[in-house]
Amino acid sequence: DKARLTLDPAFAIGAVDRRLFGSFVEHMGRCVYTGIFEPGHPAADTDGLRTDVLELVRELGVTLVRYPGGNFVSNYRWEDGVGPVGDRPRRLDLAWRSLESNAFGLNEFMRWAELAGVEPMMAVNLGTRGIVEAAELVEYCNLPDGTAAADLRRKHGVARPHDIRLWCLGNEMDGPWQIGSMTALEYGRLAARAGHAMKRVDPTIQLVACGSSKADMPTFAGWEATVLEQTYDHVDYLSLHSYYDPESQDEASFRAAAVNLDGFIDDIVATADHVRAKLRRQKRINLALDEWNVWYQSRFTEPEDRPIEDTPALIEDDYTATDAMVVGNLLISMLRHADRVTVGAQAQLVNIIAPIRTTPGGPAWRQTIFHPFAHTARLAHGTVLRVAVQSPTMPTGRYGEVPVVDAVATLDERTGRLAVFAVNRGTEAVPLDLDLRAFPGLRPGQWIRLAEDDPSIGNTAAAPDRVRPRTEEMPALDGGRATVLLPPVSWHALSFT
Numbered sequence: 001d002k003a004r005l006t007l008d009p010a011f012a013i014g015a016v017d018r019r020l021f022g023s024f025v026e027h028m029g030r031c032v033y034t035g036i037f038e039p040g041h042p043a044a045d046t047d048g049l050r051t052d053v054l055e056l057v058r059e060l061g062v063t064l065v066r067y068p069g070g071n072f073v074s075n076y077r078w079e080d081g082v083g084p085v086g087d088r089p090r091r092l093d094l095a096w097r098s099l100e101s102n103a104f105g106l107n108e109f110m111r112w113a114e115l116a117g118v119e120p121m122m123a124v125n126l127g128t129r130g131i132v133e134a135a136e137l138v139e140y141c142n143l144p145d146g147t148a149a150a151d152l153r154r155k156h157g158v159a160r161p162h163d164i165r166l167w168c169l170g171n172e173m174d175g176p177w178q179i180g181s182m183t184a185l186e187y188g189r190l191a192a193r194a195g196h197a198m199k200r201v202d203p204t205i206q207l208v209a210c211g212s213s214k215a216d217m218p219t220f221a222g223w224e225a226t227v228l229e230q231t232y233d234h235v236d237y238l239s240l241h242s243y244y245d246p247e248s249q250d251e252a253s254f255r256a257a258a259v260n261l262d263g264f265i266d267d268i269v270a271t272a273d274h275v276r277a278k279l280r281r282q283k284r285i286n287l288a289l290d291e292w293n294v295w296y297q298s299r300f301t302e303p304e305d306r307p308i309e310d311t312p313a314l315i316e317d318d319y320t321a322t323d324a325m326v327v328g329n330l331l332i333s334m335l336r337h338a339d340r341v342t343v344g345a346q347a348q349l350v351n352i353i354a355p356i357r358t359t360p361g362g363p364a365w366r367q368t369i370f371h372p373f374a375h376t377a378r379l380a381h382g383t384v385l386r387v388a389v390q391s392p393t394m395p396t397g398r399y400g401e402v403p404v405v406d407a408v409a410t411l412d413e414r415t416g417r418l419a420v421f422a423v424n425r426g427t428e429a430v431p432l433d434l435d436l437r438a439f440p441g442l443r444p445g446q447w448i449r450l451a452e453d454d455p456s457i458g459n460t461a462a463a464p465d466r467v468r469p470r471t472e473e474m475p476a477l478d479g480g481r482a483t484v485l486l487p488p489v490s491w492h493a494l495s496f497t
């Protein structure tokens with residue numbers, strides 16, 4: 001059975017927002033400590049920032065980084081992490097029951113973000129704290145001088161404001177695991193009031209309200225509607241989080257995880273637009289998919305069942321080639337919704353369910369999932385095109401029959417480059433016919449393919465490049481058509497100029 005894909009520049013979905021290629025640094029496990037920050041490491045700079053990790057972050061093509069949590073933020077005092085390091089308190093973080101030295105904080109993160117070339121997405125604590133602390137944090141970060149918090153920043157050696165544009169109003173506030181979790185109404189009221197105060201400090205910032213922490217929360221959709229009814233005029237985005245566990249479902253459903261993400265996004269868009277209609281507003285609320293990834297969540301030990309530790313190795317999942325295909329497919333789903341999903345943050349960046357891993361004192365290396373992210377971030381520019389794919393189907397336990405081949409395309413009007421991203425989610429090879437007749441004069445460019453004979457293999461510190469993409473010979477276009485063979489469980493980026 002063949003698959004067939006037809007493209008036409010006339011059918012556009014929306015612009016590729018470069019904020020889609022974000023990631024996430026949380027004070028959790030070894031993401032910060034011995035991840036991005038390790039004083040004394042041979043590759044650390046004078047501030048203790050690991051330059052080997054910075055190089056990989058730049059190669060990954062990350063555009064934005066959410067910080068400092070996650071669950072961590074809901075019991076965090078940002079003031080603990082600024083000022084002379086010797087004066088900073090050592091705290092017990094209640095989210096992960098870990099010891100937090102506060103040796104790394106806001107100003108260290110902002111220096112790291114500058115070196116990494118990423119936009120910060122800053123979260124405020126709405127779990128144990130409220131309006132005043134959130135507004136003062138915006139003041140500390142964004143006002144030039146002449147007020148207590150701005151002058152405190154200057155006293156801390158940062159003369160120029162950080163000018164942080166994008167802010168999260170708390171994290172997963174519906175989750176019973178969250179410190180200070182709330183009902184939708186409680187959270188909606190607090191988020192509206194905090195957001196209002198934060199925008200009084202700096203009216204140019206953009207705010208993200210918490211959606212449900214996952215699609216299968218019993219309160220899903222009702223939560224979104226109530227929160228938006230309370231916050232609609234104050235916020236710019238609604239967040240969604242979506243993780244996929246290879247071990248808690250049948251294998252075919254896992255390989256088709258993007259079907260779930262497609263539906264999740266569509267449901268939230270419908271809910272946001274329902275509130276818009278109900279409130280009779282013009283503005284549309286876009287979505288921030290600010291935590292997503294493959295996560296072997298069934299292996300996770302709840303914080304209550306762990307001892308209190310300093311920098312424990314938490315959720316350092318080892319990824320396979322199958323996981324990389326799924327990550328590539330989730331990026332395809334995000335691009336397909338580029339008209340409404342305009343912020344993304346893969347969770348997380350280093351060590352914690354991450355594309356980049358480090359050994360304390362040792363090397364940094366790329367996991368399998370690094371590759372589809374890096375190539376998609378590099379190639380997806382311009383406009384996302386609506387792709388008509390005809391594909392054989394495969395049975396899945398969760399979603400019934402689903403297309404085996406999934407794809408999306410982007411057209412960069414500046415360079416003329418057309419990029420097609422495609423996956424084969426099935427266990428048989430599938431020929432894919434590309435119909436590009438609507439693009440006269442197009443020439444084949446590069447075909448990057450991630451496929452392994454055994455898709456269960458992954459990379460390790462000892463074999464960091466076992467799974468990596470290969471460049472294939474692109475077939476010539478014959479009258480605007482070409483056929484490529486997609487091996488089982490594979491991810492592809494095909495570019496044309």
Ligand code: AHR
Binds near residue numbers: 069070072171347
């Ligand atoms: O990314 C790990 C955790 O997953 C985050 O702290 C939390 O927001 C989510 O539940």
